[in-house]
Amino acid sequence: MTLALAGLVLALLIGTGCRILDILLPAPPRLQGALLVLAMTTGFLAADAWLG
Numbered sequence: 001m002t003l004a005l006a007g008l009v010l011a012l013l014i015g016t017g018c019r020i021l022d023i024l025l026p027a028p029p030r031l032q033g034a035l036l037v038l039a040m041t042t043g044f045l046a047a048d049a050w051l052g
Contacts, residue, residue, distance in 0.1 A: 018024070028034050 028037060
C-alpha cells in the first residue's frame with residue numbers, strides 16, 4: 001500500500017512540475033498510446049504478482 005501511495009504522489013509531483021515549468025506532459029497524446037501504457041503497467045503488475 002505504501003509503495004502504491006508513493007507512486008501516486010510521485011506521478012502527481014511530476015505532472016505538477018511539468019505544468020509549472022510548461023514542459024509537455026510525459027504521457028502519450030493519443031488514446032492508443034495511453035492504452036499501451038495501461039497494458040504495459042497491467043502486464044508488469046501481473047508478472048510481479050505471479051513471480052513474486
